[in-house]
Amino acid sequence: MTDTAQPSSATDPALLDALREQVQGALPTTIADLSALVRIPSVSWSSFDPANVRASAEAVADLARSTGVFGADDVRIVRSAVEGDTADAATSDAELGQPAVLAVRPARNGKPTVMLYAHHDVQPQGDDALWETPPFEPTLRGDRLYGRGASDDKAGVMTHIASLRAIHAQFGDDLDLGVVLFVEGEEEFGSRSFRTFLREQKEHLAADVIVVADSDNWSVDVPSITVSLRGNVTFKLTLTTLEHASHSGMFGGAAPDAMIPMVRLLASLHDDEGSVAVDGLTSYEADVPERTEAELAVDAALLPGVQPVGRGDVLSRMWFQPSITVTGMDVPSVANASNTLLPTVSARVSVRVAPGQAATDAYRAVERHLREHVPFGARLDISEPDAGDGFLVDTSGWAVQEARTAMAEGWGAQAVEQGIGGSIPFVSDLAAEFPEAQILVTGVEDPDTRAHSPNESQHLGVLHRAIASETILLARLATRS
Ligand SMILES: [Zn+2]
Numbered sequence: 001m002t003d004t005a006q007p008s009s010a011t012d013p014a015l016l017d018a019l020r021e022q023v024q025g026a027l028p029t030t031i032a033d034l035s036a037l038v039r040i041p042s043v044s045w046s047s048f049d050p051a052n053v054r055a056s057a058e059a060v061a062d063l064a065r066s067t068g069v070f071g072a073d074d075v076r077i078v079r080s081a082v083e084g085d086t087a088d089a090a091t092s093d094a095e096l097g098q099p100a101v102l103a104v105r106p107a108r109n110g111k112p113t114v115m116l117y118a119h120h121d122v123q124p125q126g127d128d129a130l131w132e133t134p135p136f137e138p139t140l141r142g143d144r145l146y147g148r149g150a151s152d153d154k155a156g157v158m159t160h161i162a163s164l165r166a167i168h169a170q171f172g173d174d175l176d177l178g179v180v181l182f183v184e185g186e187e188e189f190g191s192r193s194f195r196t197f198l199r200e201q202k203e204h205l206a207a208d209v210i211v212v213a214d215s216d217n218w219s220v221d222v223p224s225i226t227v228s229l230r231g232n233v234t235f236k237l238t239l240t241t242l243e244h245a246s247h248s249g250m251f252g253g254a255a256p257d258a259m260i261p262m263v264r265l266l267a268s269l270h271d272d273e274g275s276v277a278v279d280g281l282t283s284y285e286a287d288v289p290e291r292t293e294a295e296l297a298v299d300a301a302l303l304p305g306v307q308p309v310g311r312g313d314v315l316s317r318m319w320f321q322p323s324i325t326v327t328g329m330d331v332p333s334v335a336n337a338s339n340t341l342l343p344t345v346s347a348r349v350s351v352r353v354a355p356g357q358a359a360t361d362a363y364r365a366v367e368r369h370l371r372e373h374v375p376f377g378a379r380l381d382i383s384e385p386d387a388g389d390g391f392l393v394d395t396s397g398w399a400v401q402e403a404r405t406a407m408a409e410g411w412g413a414q415a416v417e418q419g420i421g422g423s424i425p426f427v428s429d430l431a432a433e434f435p436e437a438q439i440l441v442t443g444v445e446d447p448d449t450r451a452h453s454p455n456e457s458q459h460l461g462v463l464h465r466a467i468a469s470e471t472i473l474l475a476r477l478a479t480r481s
Contacts (some may be wrong), residue, residue, distance in 0.1 A: 008401045010468065011472055019475055022166040023468045030162040030467065031145065031460065033063060035138035037120070037154040038147040044098045044121035044189040053185050056120045057099035060157060064103040066338065067164035069179055073105040080197040097193025098185035104204050105220050107178025115180040115207035115437070116164075116470075117430075118156035118214060119187035122149035123452045130454035131168065144237055144448075144457040151458040152451035155444040156213035157183055159463070165469040170475065176316055179476035180207055184426075187214070190386075191426045194314075198433045207437050209399040209477065210430060215443030218416040220459050223407045226441035228284065228319060228419040229427060231353035231390035233363045234327075237370065238381040242343035243400075249339055253280065257341035259331065261375040264438075266347065269324045269366075269372040274309025280365030281322040282357045284392070288315035289416060299447065319419025323352045324361065352421060359387035359425075388425025399438035402476050403469075407442075410469025442466070 010016075041048075042056035057077050064075045094271040096123060107113045125135035125148045133139040137146040160181060167175065182205065186192060196474045198205065215226040241258045248257070249267040271277040291314040293307075302308070310317040317323075328348040332338070352361040367382060393400070395417065424441070431439060444466045449457045 001248045005376070008398070008405045008476070009223045010405065011476060013481075015475060016409060018170060019166055019471050020468060022169050023464070023471050025161065026165060027374065027464055027467075028164060030227040030463070032160055032193065033161065034145065034150065034158045034463075035147075036153055037157065038138040038145075038150050039136055041125075041136045041225040042121050042149070042185070043124050044159060044186040045124060046189070048124065051097065053098045053121055055431055057101055057183075057185055060101045060120045061103075063157070063161045064101060064164075064181055064183075065071045067161060068168040069164045069175065070103040070105050070181070074105065075101070077414040078102050078197065078201065080193040080200055082192045085196050097197070098189070100185050100197060101183040102201060102204065103179075103181040105175075105177075108176040111176040111178065112208035112480065113178025113180060113206065114474065114477055115181050115182055115205060115210045116160040117154045117184070117210060117212045118160055119184040120157055121185050121188050122152070122154070127456040130374060131175050132455055135454075135456075141457075143461055144459050146455060146457040148456055151449045151456055153187065153444075155231070155458045155463050155466075159213050159444055159466050159470055160211075162467045163474055166467070166471040167478065168475045171373070171478060175478060177474065178207070179474075180205055187426070191429075194426050195429055195433075198429060202433065206434065210434065210437045210439045211473070212427060212430075212441045213443055213466070213470070214424060215420060215441050216418070216445040216447075216449075217443060217466075219420060220446045220448075220462050221411070223401060223411045223415045223465065224405070224418040224443070225393075225395075225415045226420050226443070227395055227417045228286075229391045229424050229441070230319070230322075230353040230355060230419075230421055231357070231359040231362065231388055231425070231428075232423040233351040233353060233359050233366065233385070233387045234362070235349055236346055236383045237262075237265075237349050237387040238344060238346040238383070239374070240344040240379040241376065242341060242382070245343050247339060248341050251341055256376045256378065257343070258345040258378065259342050260343045261378040264375045265370060265373055266326055269369070272311070273311055275311050276322045276324050278322070278324070278366055278369045280368065281351075281362055282354055283316075284354045284356045286316075286320060288313045288319060288419070291315050296409070315419070318421040320354055322354050322357075323421075324366070325350045325352075336350065339430055352423070353390055355392045355419070359389045363387050388423050389428035390423065391427045391431065393439055393441060398425045399437040399440060402480075403440050403442070403473055406473035406476060407469045409472050410467075411465045442470070
């Protein structure tokens, strides 16, 4: 990552002190508000009760009003049609996306506008038995607040709310900075109405700087600016060899079952070192911080003797190279295994796409590879494809410089520019709809957060520092000449 723009100057010390005091003094309220949000089980998946997502949207709208930054009529709950449905079809509940909260304060006197993004929906809690405390009962243990969504992304929501409260306390009605608060309600369910929402609300959403508070930090003491995201492609792969099952003792050795060609085909996706071996999948080239294979083994809980896979710098493998994982298979269970040749086998394949390559190009490359490598003439079907683009943040703009300074002042440590192996496909949608806007991907997570997993938690020191940084950033944007 290159550093082309000039570093910005330090924040005025008196202003800095006042902002820090505001944030610190409000912290108990912020944590109480976060806890109240965590109590709402706002799982956005279609198989869960949508009333909970509505309740969390209402709660976030109330929080937005409480900041004092927005007029009473300028905080709205919005639902948009799910992508692919026509406007006519979008009149019934089933075809609308989950409710988002949108609050707008127009800019004045030539000041910039900032859009603050987070999401108020959460992942399902999974197996209750794996939680040390109930997932929707926020519980403080040590420095961390435990609960589903305590970090991803209700702490992101509260970072925006607490920062806006602090900014309002500091600037009052003299605030000339334009603010768009956009808190989505279905990020964890594929942001299905996101693009419709962007198109319909475009005039309200236009911003010079977009802050996406839904990512990670380097550690609990060192912040990150996320500068790249991998894209993703998933699909269902089915191989069929026989019209029906038959006795493996009678026909085995001559008639091919579907399992062996599936195993061989999946094995062809990687070379002997475990690097992806698919022509047409690209990698991105950039320097990465050092991480040893021994550190990786600890972080990812490798068993003793198990070797990491892939080539090159450890972090480049996770941030900048493609990866392919088989995340599920439809086969008989071991308990139900009988002596038959299986006629058909299906697998769910998940491809992480290097930043810089379009997800649809990656999908075509993998599809071509599979068709060229399928053994024994097995019939190959690919269905349920889904693709989301990765993203490379342009780090040369003034907003990134402002964010670096604000993070250094808010955390007391320089930010690390880091890639993320995961995907936030809506970031590329945002960039496509608002090509002029500078996008900052920040966050409140740390390596121990366990987002999406049992015992998710938010480190409260990180929350404090993230709010301080964002408050300082907003103040710098508000006073930018
Ligand atoms: Zn999230």
